Amino acid sequence: MPHRHCRDVPVLAVAPAGPEGLANGLWRLELENPGFTGVKPGQFAMLRPPAWGFDPLWARPLSISRALDDRIVFHFLVAGRGTAAFTRLAPGEPVTVWGPLGQGFAVEPGAPTLLVGGGIGIAPFVEYAATHPTPGKLALLFGHRPPRSCYPYDELGAMIAVESFQDKTPEDIPRFVELLEKRIAEHAGGLVLACGPTPLLRSVKNLADKHGVRAQVSLENRMACGVGACLGCVAENPEGHRVQTCVKGPVFWADKVTL
Amino acid sequence: MPHRHCRDVPVLAVAPAGPEGLANGLWRLELENPGFTGVKPGQFAMLRPPAWGFDPLWARPLSISRALDDRIVFHFLVAGRGTAAFTRLAPGEPVTVWGPLGQGFAVEPGAPTLLVGGGIGIAPFVEYAATHPTPGKLALLFGHRPPRSCYPYDELGAMIAVESFQDKTPEDIPRFVELLEKRIAEHAGGLVLACGPTPLLRSVKNLADKHGVRAQVSLENRMACGVGACLGCVAENPEGHRVQTCVKGPVFWADKVTL
Amino acid sequence: MDLRVDLGGLTLKNPVMTASGTFGYGLEFAPYGDLRSLGGIVVKGLSLKPREGNPVPRLAETPSGMLNAIGLQNCGAERFLKSMLPGLPWRETPVVANLYACDTLEFAELAGLLASAEGVAALEVNISCPNVQAGGVLFGQDPALAARVTEAVKARAGSKPVMVKLSPNVTDIVAVAKAVEGAGADAISLINTLTGMAVDVRTRKPRLANVVGGLSGPAIKPVALRCVWQVSRAVSIPVVGMGGISSATDALEFILVGAGAVQVGTANFLRPDFSFRLAEELPLAAQALGITDLSTFRGSLAVG
Amino acid sequence: MDLRVDLGGLTLKNPVMTASGTFGYGLEFAPYGDLRSLGGIVVKGLSLKPREGNPVPRLAETPSGMLNAIGLQNCGAERFLKSMLPGLPWRETPVVANLYACDTLEFAELAGLLASAEGVAALEVNISCPNVQAGGVLFGQDPALAARVTEAVKARAGSKPVMVKLSPNVTDIVAVAKAVEGAGADAISLINTLTGMAVDVRTRKPRLANVVGGLSGPAIKPVALRCVWQVSRAVSIPVVGMGGISSATDALEFILVGAGAVQVGTANFLRPDFSFRLAEELPLAAQALGITDLSTFRGSLAVG
Numbered sequence A, B: 001m002p003h004r005h006c007r008d009v010p011v012l013a014v015a016p017a018g019p020e021g022l023a024n025g026l027w028r029l030e031l032e033n034p035g036f037t038g039v040k041p042g043q044f045a046m047l048r049p050p051a052w053g054f055d056p057l058w059a060r061p062l063s064i065s066r067a068l069d070d071r072i073v074f075h076f077l078v079a080g081r082g083t084a085a086f087t088r089l090a091p092g093e094p095v096t097v098w099g100p101l102g103q104g105f106a107v108e109p110g111a112p113t114l115l116v117g118g119g120i121g122i123a124p125f126v127e128y129a130a131t132h133p134t135p136g137k138l139a140l141l142f143g144h145r146p147p148r149s150c151y152p153y154d155e156l157g158a159m160i161a162v163e164s165f166q167d168k169t170p171e172d173i174p175r176f177v178e179l180l181e182k183r184i185a186e187h188a189g190g191l192v193l194a195c196g197p198t199p200l201l202r203s204v205k206n207l208a209d210k211h212g213v214r215a216q217v218s219l220e221n222r223m224a225c226g227v228g229a230c231l232g233c234v235a236e237n238p239e240g241h242r243v244q245t246c247v248k249g250p251v252f253w254a255d256k257v258t259l
Numbered sequence C, D: 001m002d003l004r005v006d007l008g009g010l011t012l013k014n015p016v017m018t019a020s021g022t023f024g025y026g027l028e029f030a031p032y033g034d035l036r037s038l039g040g041i042v043v044k045g046l047s048l049k050p051r052e053g054n055p056v057p058r059l060a061e062t063p064s065g066m067l068n069a070i071g072l073q074n075c076g077a078e079r080f081l082k083s084m085l086p087g088l089p090w091r092e093t094p095v096v097a098n099l100y101a102c103d104t105l106e107f108a109e110l111a112g113l114l115a116s117a118e119g120v121a122a123l124e125v126n127i128s129c130p131n132v133q134a135g136g137v138l139f140g141q142d143p144a145l146a147a148r149v150t151e152a153v154k155a156r157a158g159s160k161p162v163m164v165k166l167s168p169n170v171t172d173i174v175a176v177a178k179a180v181e182g183a184g185a186d187a188i189s190l191i192n193t194l195t196g197m198a199v200d201v202r203t204r205k206p207r208l209a210n211v212v213g214g215l216s217g218p219a220i221k222p223v224a225l226r227c228v229w230q231v232s233r234a235v236s237i238p239v240v241g242m243g244g245i246s247s248a249t250d251a252l253e254f255i256l257v258g259a260g261a262v263q264v265g266t267a268n269f270l271r272p273d274f275s276f277r278l279a280e281e282l283p284l285a286a287q288a289l290g291i292t293d294l295s296t297f298r299g300s301l302a303v304g
């Protein structure tokens, strides 16, 4: 039985990420570590402040961005009511947290590994780079719209080779995809790991397929339970079976999931 | 048309009342004045922080304890979810407020007037004493369980003659009622105004009747709208008609309401 | 944006109406906004004789909702026509009288009385009030009875449009809707409250003196949307949607599934200026979504 | 406090069960508590053949509630018996199989298969699932059909108790309850979800691929309490209550209106240790209220 926990832990800190985080709705949240050990980067936790009452009803899934002895760190984008409510948490306030959940990214010490982060999809790669046995093999390609300072990009840059691309206009997107293709092609024989919006994951899947590179993608399906029980978060696999993203994913081999 | 307002105003301060307020669930809340003028002591406001979402659903009624040019002050007891949520308000956070609502207490400059406050029922008498044209005619009899410092008792004492009685055991209650009867009897020809738990109001009504003293009581019926529309808060009058406490009350002449 | 709506002969300047029983007789809300800005005002359910309603407690708060068992306390139709209606801006904003009675004869008499008043623009027939023991529930839960009441009211309503208000506490709401359409209803409004209950484990008593009551508010919005969608696809008369509407987006959701207009109920208790704000915000919210015309947006839900 | 309950032959050590479809096959929750501490485990609805269920989106959040249209995705009864059941502590905590089928023959076959497994303590017949187009809805909404399914299942269930799970989407739930009691049901569980809908005004599409879905969670608790109260007064077999239970007080409310035991559904999503905590807290909450014996408290609501 994997070690999982459900605990009420206090908020240690919550703040906009960088000087432009507030305007762009990008935040950083630190909670006391509820007992998470052996976290696999790419795994996530479900978070729910009891003060929510019943509205919003569900916990919200966030990727574990750092798991330290004393605390766990998340990076999040204000997408709606739940994440907006996270920004109003006060230090010391309890949050019910369960995890670590799901399958993390593959770690292959010998393989040149390209990390592709789209926007807040960069979050799990902080822990990935920090715990990878051979960080020299890692490179990050980061696509984003808000300024880079809103993301843990520099934190990653301190550990591994990083490269970023800012989408400012719709025309930038095909140019980003071109760059993406180039980098994926360069990783033939290696590994590509992606986290971000579905169109990005789709590009990664197709390009990896085209260039014969093994790739994993992390899905952000809507979740209610996070533990495989509600069957709400299913993704489809090529055989037409529907599998729970929360337990069989969120990280899937790109050729084992229909996007 | 009376001047009423519904506005979102910021919290100026919220804090336990005195050193023992926290332990006893007694708090003081200050909001920016939403435009209330000509408040009649005994009137109330409905309060609802938009951050509640839909749970709790209803606003909560609180007596206006002070109406100043720049702010309005409430004193409240943590009775359940809504009032507990009031204690977690942060300065600057908006609260939707409407009022001033209902009928206030009679003001008769020439009449010796006894104010009877039971616990947090003391709240409206602060404004009453502060705005009364002849405060020398006023006396307060205050019954309470938590320490006096949890209430605006000293604030009242600075303005008018006050006297308090602490219920520590069930046996204290009949002794308080004895004292109450004495004071009511002393006010023959005057006026008795009461706010507090229903059993207290019932005693005041019966004793006032017995001694032929005119009396008013302020009811705390459960309210949803506060404006006379939902018909949820009705009190019964001696003719068997059901009338809205929020518009015909909360202050009723004691002989015009069934308790 | 042209916000006008025609509800089977009743023309509103915008689709925002107030729901019966949640907006008093209208005047209670005058301090909080301009009644003339509303699309329509549906007043508290009226009966032939004044009624004192149920004993207290009549209300209970529930998760994102509330229960009520008011028991149709009202001042009676005559008093309403004489003392309340003249104070309402009925020339600018249609006033709809909501009718409650315990048998078809009474319904007919009430309809005749109310329809004859110049200031009453239309009638809304409450066949679904779950709070009163006798009558109400049964009419709304049986298509044949619902049709009979509709016919009785229509026969006495003269030229005034008749809207029939349906209960969601049925196995097949479409059957009831078709029955009242067949009986001549000019429009249908829905939903009335769901029958519910709340209890207090401390006192071991029901939280409502009437034991059961009607559930309303955001909690029931999903049920309401489903009913409006099912009914508006099945009938060809206009449908007025309600149940938990608490934002401009909510109102647009009801229009998207087919409602001609909407009624605001419980949200009037969240803040007394709610309906006025909604009337103001609705066109802005529509514009923000790129909706240029409510009539093409209406019922445009893309299914399958 | 003696917490044992007898549900028509099924004995539970305490009244806290998990509701079908919200607790997976049980093992998903093993990391968060001791499955043996629960009164009973009702597993995800099982059909004869594995089912892939509905396309996504299958879930939508609503005020204090949620909609689901899973479409009964499940691994099939055989796979459950072979691969899942052996992992459950069925000797210590009764495992109840929830049955879903599209006709009475299939129900009977499924009942035979599941009842013959030693680890299955009882059967719960889902005649009320509103998510699947064919079958489900109709059985639960018609007393005669409900009775036929009950008979068919009973005939093949051998000595295993049969609990029939009712839908609230009916005009008269008591009629359905009496029909299944008459057909031999050993117990009744209720309520299943209310049929609801949610839409997105931006995309103009339903929020569920299936358009309509089942509403559950705290929002529906008032409706559930009312149904349990009505049914438990009308039948003489035990009633298992559910619908929005999210605290020990909620569970006691259902017992107060007459439930023998309760099931926890949506609250399992609020935190995965919810049911374990409830089993622990229930006796403490009861004691705090001065309840010394659940059986005298049960159904003791003081009415009128």
Ligand SMILES: Cc1cc2nc3c(=O)[nH]c(=O)nc-3n(C[C@H](O)[C@H](O)[C@H](O)COP(=O)(O)OP(=O)(O)OC[C@H]3O[C@@H](n4cnc5c(N)ncnc54)[C@H](O)[C@@H]3O)c2cc1C
Residues within 6 Å of the ligand: A044, A056, A060, A061, A062, A063, A064, A074, A075, A076, A077, A078, A079, A080, A081, A082, A083, A084, A120, A123, A124, A219, A220, A221, A222, A223, A250
């Ligand atoms: C495994 C996993 C890991 C995640 N990690 C992170 C992270 O590290 N940082 C981060 O910022 N976000 C992350 N997300 C996404 C995050 O969970 C959602 O943004 C959040 O749940 C939205 O909640 P809300 O209440 O703010 O928005 P809501 O008000 O609930 O919804 C706002 C809008 O977003 C849509 N939406 C909400 N949730 C999702 C979803 N999961 N997928 C697609 N659409 C959705 C809604 O339909 C709606 O249109 C992750 C999601 C998953 C499943």
Ligand SMILES: Cc1cc2nc3c(=O)[nH]c(=O)nc-3n(C[C@H](O)[C@H](O)[C@H](O)COP(=O)(O)OP(=O)(O)OC[C@H]3O[C@@H](n4cnc5c(N)ncnc54)[C@H](O)[C@@H]3O)c2cc1C
Residues within 6 Å of the ligand: B044, B056, B060, B061, B062, B063, B064, B074, B075, B076, B077, B078, B079, B080, B081, B082, B083, B084, B120, B123, B124, B219, B220, B221, B222, B223, B250
């Ligand atoms: C006109 C008026 C003026 C008031 N002024 C004050 C004031 O100045 N200071 C103050 O502390 N309180 C005042 N109250 C009472 C206050 O409104 C309630 O205590 C509050 O609404 C309780 O909300 P809650 O969410 O904390 O409790 P809930 O969780 O809603 O309820 C807790 C318990 O209290 C009961 N309850 C809740 N509200 C009432 C009520 N109004 N009457 C009787 N029982 C109730 C509930 O049934 C429940 O058992 C006033 C009430 C009215 C009607």
Ligand SMILES: Cc1cc2nc3c(=O)[nH]c(=O)nc-3n(C[C@H](O)[C@H](O)[C@H](O)COP(=O)(O)O)c2cc1C
Residues within 6 Å of the ligand: B230, B231, C019, C020, C021, C022, C044, C045, C046, C068, C070, C072, C098, C126, C129, C165, C191, C192, C193, C215, C216, C217, C218, C220, C242, C243, C244, C245, C263, C264, C265, C266, C267
């Ligand atoms: C306090 C209260 C009183 C009501 N009285 C009536 C009534 O007299 N006649 C009627 O047809 N509906 C009545 N209703 C039902 C509402 O008009 C409306 O159908 C229902 O509340 C659902 O809408 P909502 O969720 O927006 O409140 C009442 C509802 C409430 C909450």
Ligand SMILES: Cc1cc2nc3c(=O)[nH]c(=O)nc-3n(C[C@H](O)[C@H](O)[C@H](O)COP(=O)(O)O)c2cc1C
Residues within 6 Å of the ligand: A230, A231, D019, D020, D021, D022, D044, D045, D046, D068, D070, D072, D098, D126, D129, D165, D191, D192, D193, D215, D216, D217, D218, D220, D242, D243, D244, D245, D263, D264, D265, D266, D267
């Ligand atoms: C995601 C989900 C799946 C469900 N699946 C089933 C099912 O397979 N069989 C069944 O009888 N009920 C099913 N239900 C209904 C629940 O068992 C329960 O009756 C309902 O949710 C009401 O209880 P609650 O409000 O506590 O959730 C499901 C409910 C949910 C939320």
Ligand code: FES
Residues within 6 Å of the ligand: A222, A223, A224, A225, A226, A227, A228, A229, A230, A231, A232, A233, A234, A244, A245, A246, A247
């Ligand atoms: S979120 Fe419930 S199964 Fe994945």
Ligand code: FES
Residues within 6 Å of the ligand: B222, B223, B224, B225, B226, B227, B228, B229, B230, B231, B232, B233, B234, B244, B245, B246, B247
């Ligand atoms: S609170 Fe609504 S009528 Fe008094």
